[in-house]
Amino acid sequence: MKKSTLLRASAIAVSLAFVAAACGSDSDSDSSAAEDTVASEVTEDTAATAAGVTCEPVSIAFFGALSGDNGNLGKNIRAGADLAVSEFNTANPDCQVGLVDFDSQGDPAQAPALAQEAIDDASILGIVGPAFSGESKAAIPLFDAAGLAIITPSATNADLNDNNWKVFHRALAGDDKQGPAIATYIQNTLAAAKVGVIDDATEYGKGLADIVRDTLGDTVVASDSIDPNAADFSAVVSKMKDAAPDTIFYGGYYAEAGKLAKQLRDAGVTATLVFGDGVKDNGFIEAAGPAADGSIITCTCADGASFAEFAAAYTAKFPGETPQTYGAEAYDAASAFLAAIAAGETDRAGVLEFLGTYDAAGVTKQIKWDETGEVAGNAVYAYKVEAGVISVIGLIE
Template sequence: MRQKLARVIGGVAMLALVAGGTACSSSDDTASGGDACGNKIAFFGALTGPSAALGINENNGVKLAVDKYNKENTDCKVELVPLDSQGSPDQAPQLAQKAIDDTKILGIIGPAYSGESEAAGPLFNEAGLVTITPSATRPSLSEQKWKTFFRAVGNDFSQGPAAGNYIKNVLKADTVFVIDDQSAYGAGLADEVKKVLGPSVVGSDKVQGDGKQVEFSAVVTKVKAANAKAIFYGGYYQEAGLIRKQLTAAGITAPLVAGDGVNDGAYITSAGAAAAEGTILTCPCQPAAEARGTFVQEYKALNGTDPGTYSDTAYDAANILLAGIKAGKTSREGLLEFVKGYSGEGVAAKYKFVEGGELDPAEVKVWAFKVVGGKVVPDQEIPKS
């Protein structure tokens, strides 16, 4: 009961913050060059292509935040601009420049993925355009001295050890095979897991991500020869599903553990429900169904589907930007300073940013989810170290 009450209070607190600021037309920033209205924020992530499922989850959360804000501020609405990166680092610089060139875009929710964040981050930093990623977890992103980078979730220094601890302490697997997709995210996460598991790692291999590889017989053969009791995959759901499907077809029943890039129902579609059953998926986030207040109901009413991984953190990230705009921070410089000093409750977590734009480590939670009966369901919160 106490936990449920806290969730409701937290949701109300975020709404009150967004609604309680001064009108944008009275802003000091407006006098220094910001527009009174006609302001924009953008979502930057995959909305089409093989990585789209997670991006759509996030964009739908942002849409809800903007929809609610505009209903409460009919005289000074904010426009949401979707920037479809397809999750590709190659497309990210050009897309970032497009956002930078639109001077009415005051802030970015995203980039959603680590590789595209690495590619776009220097441009956003030079332009002074604030970004809050709901999901890019590579630790090195906060080490670039970008003044515009903020992260609304924990990084892989929290998720990697937690995944390793789950394999060691819950699955009690003393032999593990580690695979990654060579992406900034996948390889980094796999490296953190290896550090925890140490000599329990009896083999490792790399595959190609971004839909470039669909046949994994070589890695299946290596896993089978290693006779591992568990498999860890660092990468995204499209390849993870195919790997799990082909492992199962080869008679390999060792459980697959993967990170938040696989934590989506699209993984089950890719693998097939029978092969996916029992897969463990970690995330430096709470279950979206546990979001405070009326978020779940409102999200489903607007989007026609339940919230997925990072829908709630994207909603919170958008609300931080919207709170700043509502408070009159309608220049890029003003909104950046607002985010830097922000502290408040969202539907997914409490937000306060520390050095490098990281979320305060005290607020980071890591959860394990499990595929059961063809659905991804919460399993347990796991220690970060």
């Protein structure tokens, strides 16, 4: 009897040890792998160009979804940041900057713990991210308390700049610009008399949809929210079918937008579908199939004068790929941090101060932040899905 109790206890101890080993080695291998890739991408002929700056080993971090339903958006951002870092490392052989990944799966519940992990890594001087608005709201208070600067290339929620966060910077215009532009487009270009508005009840989706609702006013004949985790949206679909709007706007991300578009079309709803920047990804086309055709997508993301050069460098680094949504914004965000490191900033406070005076031409626009962390410029572009391809149709006036 005694022996078997002992055996059982030891079995539990052994299994606990395995679990601990699993957790421990997993996270180690993750971060070291991330740094390895960056290091190995540095070309061999660095000795020839001995120019460049010298610095202690430092790194910047990517924070956002690399997996999960809407992980494509995070992967786009990571690729843009990765390109900026490896270009910098090639040009500065004596100053190798690492890029550490924090995969939040876009989940606000996971964000604070990951943010703390990033804060505890003393080598990290800046964060490219957080990618989504919900996780930003959850994570930035921690970054703010730690004085670790962030530049988000994608979180557009209008209220994010309203928190007196001194570390907050955004590389594209927020939804206070995008929302009214969407409303203008629906009213003027699509000339809609009846509009349906749906959101996914997230920080980003609901925030954007509410701005559209407020701006359109009485034109909105039906309004509802969906649960993004659910598979079935039939109650919302019934409501839209009954209200028969000419145009339906959905505030949310691409995975749910695809499911919703499909179910709306299946039920015979023929309204023009309009989406915000969170849907501008090929994942939407994949999820919606033929139901995506004819959809309008808006984005405050834009291509500046030097975009062609950036796109060529991107394709050279990632063969067969072209820059996707937020990739260029992430490149600009990472470039700002790298400029700080090149200017000799070695601590978080220095980097944060540097960003306050930063003023340089980026791939997307002139990058210069005002005191709330918003970037100058408010261009909103409209895109259209035709035959499974998202292509730009022009600036929304």
